[in-house]
Amino acid sequence: MNNKDNTIVSLENVTISYKSQPAVKNVYLDIPKSKVTALIGPSGCGKSTVLRAINRMNDLIEGCTLKGRVLFDGIDLYDKDIDPVEVRRRIGMVFQQPNPFPKSIYENIAFGARINGYSGDMDELVELSLRQAAVWDECKDKLNDSGVSLSGGQQQRLCIARTIAIQPEIILMDEPCSALDPISTLKIEETIHELKKDFTIVIVTHNMQQALRVSDMTAFYNAEQEEGTSGGKVGYLVEFNKTEEIFNSPCQKATQDYVSGRFG
Amino acid sequence: MVAFVLIGIGLVVFTGSIESMGRYGIKFLFTSDWNPVTDQYGAFTAIYGTLVTSITSITIALPLGVGTALFITEKILPKLVRETIGIMVELLAAIPSVVLGLWAMFIMEPFIRPFLSGLNNNFGWIPFFSSRPGGPGIAPAILILVVMILPIITSIARDSLNQVPSRLREAAYGVGATRWNAIFNVILPAAISGITGGVLLALGRAMGETMAVTMIIGNSNNFNFSLLSPGNTISSMLASQFGEADGSQVSSLMYAAFILMIITLIVNIIAQWMVLKLKLKY
Ligand SMILES: Nc1ncnc2c1ncn2[C@@H]1O[C@H](COP(=O)(O)OP(=O)(O)OP(=O)(O)O)[C@@H](O)[C@H]1O
Ligand SMILES: [Mg+2]
Numbered sequence: 001m002n003n004k005d006n007t008i009v010s011l012e013n014v015t016i017s018y019k020s021q022p023a024v025k026n027v028y029l030d031i032p033k034s035k036v037t038a039l040i041g042p043s044g045c046g047k048s049t050v051l052r053a054i055n056r057m058n059d060l061i062e063g064c065t066l067k068g069r070v071l072f073d074g075i076d077l078y079d080k081d082i083d084p085v086e087v088r089r090r091i092g093m094v095f096q097q098p099n100p101f102p103k104s105i106y107e108n109i110a111f112g113a114r115i116n117g118y119s120g121d122m123d124e125l126v127e128l129s130l131r132q133a134a135v136w137d138e139c140k141d142k143l144n145d146s147g148v149s150l151s152g153g154q155q156q157r158l159c160i161a162r163t164i165a166i167q168p169e170i171i172l173m174d175e176p177c178s179a180l181d182p183i184s185t186l187k188i189e190e191t192i193h194e195l196k197k198d199f200t201i202v203i204v205t206h207n208m209q210q211a212l213r214v215s216d217m218t219a220f221y222n223a224e225q226e227e228g229t230s231g232g233k234v235g236y237l238v239e240f241n242k243t244e245e246i247f248n249s250p251c252q253k254a255t256q257d258y259v260s261g262r263f264g
Numbered sequence: 265m266v267a268f269v270l271i272g273i274g275l276v277v278f279t280g281s282i283e284s285m286g287r288y289g290i291k292f293l294f295t296s297d298w299n300p301v302t303d304q305y306g307a308f309t310a311i312y313g314t315l316v317t318s319i320t321s322i323t324i325a326l327p328l329g330v331g332t333a334l335f336i337t338e339k340i341l342p343k344l345v346r347e348t349i350g351i352m353v354e355l356l357a358a359i360p361s362v363v364l365g366l367w368a369m370f371i372m373e374p375f376i377r378p379f380l381s382g383l384n385n386n387f388g389w390i391p392f393f394s395s396r397p398g399g400p401g402i403a404p405a406i407l408i409l410v411v412m413i414l415p416i417i418t419s420i421a422r423d424s425l426n427q428v429p430s431r432l433r434e435a436a437y438g439v440g441a442t443r444w445n446a447i448f449n450v451i452l453p454a455a456i457s458g459i460t461g462g463v464l465l466a467l468g469r470a471m472g473e474t475m476a477v478t479m480i481i482g483n484s485n486n487f488n489f490s491l492l493s494p495g496n497t498i499s500s501m502l503a504s505q506f507g508e509a510d511g512s513q514v515s516s517l518m519y520a521a522f523i524l525m526i527i528t529l530i531v532n533i534i535a536q537w538m539v540l541k542l543k544l545k546y
Contacts, residue, residue, distance in 0.1 A: 060437060062339065089440035099431040101450060102544035111449065112439030148545050159435070166439055 008033040008170060008200050009054055009091075014068035016049050016058065022226075023049045024235040027068075029219055031170075036192060036201045038211040038243065041221030041258070046235030047204045048096075050221070051172050054202065055091035056084040072170075089116050092168035096175040098155035100147030100162070105130075105139050108147040108158055112166045125165055132198075133161035134191045153184025160191060164199075171195065173203040177210065189214050208259055211243065218246040220255045277525060280518035287512070292519060298485035298501075300509070305516035309487040311523065313495040317402060317477065318470035320491075321409035326463055328410075329417030330452075336418075337425040338447060350422075357415035365479030368408040369400070373480060376404065380492050395490035400482035402495040408476045413466040420462025424455040432546060457542040464535030468528050474499040498524040 011029040015022055024046030031037050031054075039047045049058065056077060058064040070077045077087055100108050109126045118125065126143070130136040135157035138150070147158055156176055163171055173192075177185040192201060192214050205211050211218055219240040223233035239246060239255045250256045284292065288305065295306025332353065336346050380397035387393045397403065428451050436446035452459075482494020483504045498520045506517055 055438075057434065057438065060434070062343070085437075085440055085442050088438060092440075093434075093438040095431060095434060095438070097431055099429075099435040101432070101435060102454060102546040112441075115442075115445045115449075116440050146545060162439060 006032045006034075008073065009202075010071045011050070011053075012069040012071065014050070014053065014066060014070060016046070016053055016064065016066050018061070019063040020065075021232065022234050024221070024237075027237045029237060029240060031200065031202055032217060033200050034196065035216040036196050036203060036214050037217040037219065038215035039202065039204045039219050039221065040206070040208070040211050041235070041238075042223065043206075044233065044235070045221040045223035047221055048174050049235070051174055051202060051204055052093075054170070054172055055088045055093055057088070057093060059084050089166055090168050091170045091172060092163035092166055094156070094159050094163055094171065094173040094176050096178055098152055098159050098179065100150070100155050100158050102146060102148055104144045105147050105150070105158060106143040108162050109165045112162055116166050118165075129161040129165040130158075132164050132191075132194065133157045134187055134194070135161060151184075153180045153187065156180060156184070156188060157191060160188070160195075164195070168199065170200045170202065173201065175204050175206060178206065185210070208247075208261070212247055215243045217241070218243045220246060220250075220252075220258060222254050222258070274525065277518055277522045281515055281522045283512060284515035284519040288516075288519075292516070293523070296485065296487035298516075300513050303512055305513065305519075307498070307501075307516070307520045307523065309485045310496045310498045310501045310520060312487065313402060313405075313481065314471050314497040314499070314524065314527070316491065316495075317406050317409055317481070317497055318467055321406045321413060321470050322463060322467050324406070325410045325414045325417050325466065329414050330421045330459060332414075332418045333421035333425055334447060336422055338443065338451070340443070353415050353418045356411065357419070361412065361473065361475040362479075364408055364411060365476035368404055368476060368480040372407065373400065373404045376407065384492055391489040392491050395488060395493040397492040400480050400494055402481060402491045402493065405477045405481040405495075405497075406491065408480055409470045409473060412473060412476065413470050416466045416469060417459075417462055420465065421455070421459045424458025424462070425451065427458065428454045429546065454544055454546060457539050457544070460542055461535055461539045464531055464538070467531055471497070471524065471528060471531070472499055474503045478503045 007030040009031040011027050014027045015025045017023060027050060039051060041047055052058045053066055053070060058066065066078060072091070075082070101111060103111065106126055109129050110122050113122065113125055127136060130139055135154055138154050139158070147155065150158060156179070160176070177188050180188065189210065192203070195201060203214065217240070220238045221235050222238045223235040226234050239250060239252050246255060247259050250259065284305065292305065292307055293311060294308050296308040297304040297306050298309065332349060335341050336350055339346070377397055380403055383393045384396055432450055432454055433446060436450040441450070477497055478500035481496060481500055483496055483500060484494035485496055488495065502517055502521055505513070509517055
């Protein structure tokens, strides 16, 4: 860990369980600042679970518990006196399914900013956020239309804009393109490239090409049957490295198999 | 079939009331003599009673019911408490109204009487509290209606809230909403259409409720603004007088019933319209 200075979030021996059934075990992960980190791995290995642990979204799920530490700028996010609302304000999230509010496009952006105490020029913020998320041109003439009236790809970029507008330090994205066509996907990837100048991004993706195209670092997760139990599979981190390393010369055989598509 | 029955009932009530309509016309709605001896009929007391009991009881039950539903669906309380509340709400809905009526007469009304007296002593200058409470009256009828419609509002609000997709909740919390931000700005607006439907259903129920109200409202046709004095509603007037009525009294009761049907119809139309109007697409 020679680049500790650049680490913004670090997971230390994190184990997350749903109702005492562990979903991922003993994860150590140092997410570098101002880079794009991709989380890849087979379905059900706990990528979303890990991602949601970073901004305490898992708190909303009953029975979900976390052991270990998640440090953000050296502060343990699961400390007793940390307010999860504050955490989510500093670590924004874009979900797998586009989920704009059933409000106007303008309100979709303004709502989060307002509850976060933004007091500047709202029109300006709305325009800037939509521009940054590369959806301004499609929205500028219908800011008062419902956010739900946009196409799926536009909705997802609206959701990105909404997250940008609260000015978080990190943006978490859980398979942001899985519900989108290739063109919208490319647009979102371009957006990610732009955003990386200002934000740290962690993205979960099932698309190897996408991980290659957008990410600087890649973490590969896998899941396997717990020894000596009859329970479900438990996920763990296999390998975490620069994206080129993971794709070109991985250390682990499982990684090699997965990235080359030879995986069960 | 349903339409047929509905039109049939409407026709019977309407033809029954023609005589009274001809005699009193629209005046029936605004006069409050109801005197079988002199054969003078006016339904104002009962109409006032119907409107004031139903609207006031809704106003009280709405925040209570929606609040209870929020406690259940938004995981504000521990699971055990939530489930207990949920079961209690359903049990409350299962109590027959005659039992509630008895309870209201013998337990609830004596219990709240000192409190109602207090209202009269301190706020007697407000017309609604201008009489001395004593025994049955409009106020205990309102409270018993609250008990009866609370389960309706709670369960419909709970269903509407449960139908708000979890991705909307996540969206709200994801932009840093506190629980109250999320509830008031995102979750309730998404559920408001369904809740409104439930409220108007409950309003219909409150206007039509007969048994318990008849037992506790006092069945008096002397008009008095005060909620603390005995009064009447159209339904309870029908229930208490129809058995021994004849001639033009029957016709006047029919006329009152017809008015109740019209009011209920209007409430329903407004309900449909509001449900559509408030519906959010998500
Ligand atoms: N809300 C929940 N309640 C109980 N168990 C859950 C819940 N969410 C996830 N799990 C379990 O945790 C494990 C990891 O799930 P997770 O959603 O993190 O996987 P994932 O890697 O994101 O999969 P995918 O690629 O399919 O999205 C799974 O075994 C799943 O059954
Ligand atoms: Mg997932």
